[in-house]
Amino acid sequence: MFNILVTGSSGQxxxxxxxxxKEYSYNFFFTTKSDIDITCKESLKSFCEKNCINVIxxxxxxxxxxKAQTDEIxxxxxxxxxxxxxxxxxxxLNIKLIHISTDYVFDGKASTPYIEEYQTNPQGVYGKTKLEGEKELININPINSIIIRTSWVYSCYGNNFVKTMLRLGKEKEVLGVVFDQVGTPTYANDLAKMILYIIPKIENNKVEIYNxxxxGVLSWFDFAKEIMNIANLKCKINPIETYQYPTPAKRPNYSVLNKSKIKKEFNLEIPYWKDSLEDCLKKLGERINV
Structure with a gap:
């Protein structure tokens, strides 16, 4: 029996x-920062011992x-x-640890999909702190622990690009969305299913990184266009360049991740981005154009 601690359980x-x-015969402990302080080792260890946690x-x-640019602490x-x-x-405590990281550990200057071994070079505080977290985990090296780097996460929960586009698509007639940043969305539901599927299969002596x-591959412009199309929203999406939408933190221009390693090692089939988007919009009650 897996007793699984899920930290940050209110996120996507x-x-x-x-x-x-509920579809799995695992015992889950869903926590937020109000339930357990994961920055305090004693508090974390006590919780894990009390509840016989064997997966985090x-x-x-x-x-x-x-915000991270001015809130690095x-x-x-x-x-x-x-x-x-x-x-x-x-x-x-000999616990399996699955840690979620990000494409922001890369600089976005590649021209082919990133493999796990590609040289990291974060361009902002967020990416830098996520990379430093990866390094801490690798240096301590608990067995049966993995890092999963992901990109462009969205879901039915929380704030994300899909929900923002749906809201703005109903409020505005025209939107400008960047077309020169390319990557692949990640439907958090697919990511969640994958994590629970691989838990029994994780067996490694050193920390492994997976993408x-x-x-698929697309731009934010393409993504926005398809959201409007599926939801049958009449908002016109115009392509703009990154410089026309300045942000405090630099975004990677290229965030396509090579998933060959995780597919091979765990015998995975990964859904196409458009199919997953349709599923999410259906759950949100927005899938009109079918």
Whole structure:
């Protein structure tokens, strides 16, 4: 029996895991920062011992990319220091640890999909602190622990690009969306299912890194166009360049992840991005154009 601690359970991935958890014969403990302080080793260890935790899925993260530029202390606290504590407790108690990371550890200057071994070079505080969290986990090296790098996450929960486009598509006649940033969306529900599927299959002596997103390649402009199309919204989407939509933190121009490793090692079939988007919009009651 797996006793699974899910940190950051109110976020997108944590919420999706909670939604599908009833389909699995695992024992789940869904927590937020009000339930357990993952930056405190003693508190974390006590919780894990009391509840016989043998798997941790760390969905907790500081994900406010722009805010992180001026709030590095708190970003570092969640994205690096907390991961260090999770790694230490996992090693001491022989717990499997699944940690979710990001494409922002790369600089976005590649021209072919990123493999896990590609040179990291984060361009902002968010990416930097996420990479430092990865390094803490790798250095401590609890066995049966993995890092999953993902990109462009969206779901029925929380704030994300899909829900923002749906809201703006109903409010505005025209929107400008960048076309020179290319990647692949990740439907958090697909990511959640994949994580629960691979838990029994994780067996490694050193921390392994895996990439995961949906299949396909597109720009944010393409993504927005398809959201409007499926939801039958009349808002016109115009392509703009990144410089026309300045943000405090630099976004990667290229965020396509190579998923060959995770597909091969766990015998996975990953859904195509458009199919997953249709599923999400259907759940949101927005899938009109079918």
């Amino acid at each position: 991935v944590g919420s999706e895991i909670k939604e599908i958890s 899925i760390n969905c907790a993260a500081y994900t406010a990319v722009d 708190n970003a570092d606290l969640v994205n690096r220091k907390a991961v260090k504590k999770l790694a230490l407790v996992s090693k001491e 995961y997103s949906n299949e």
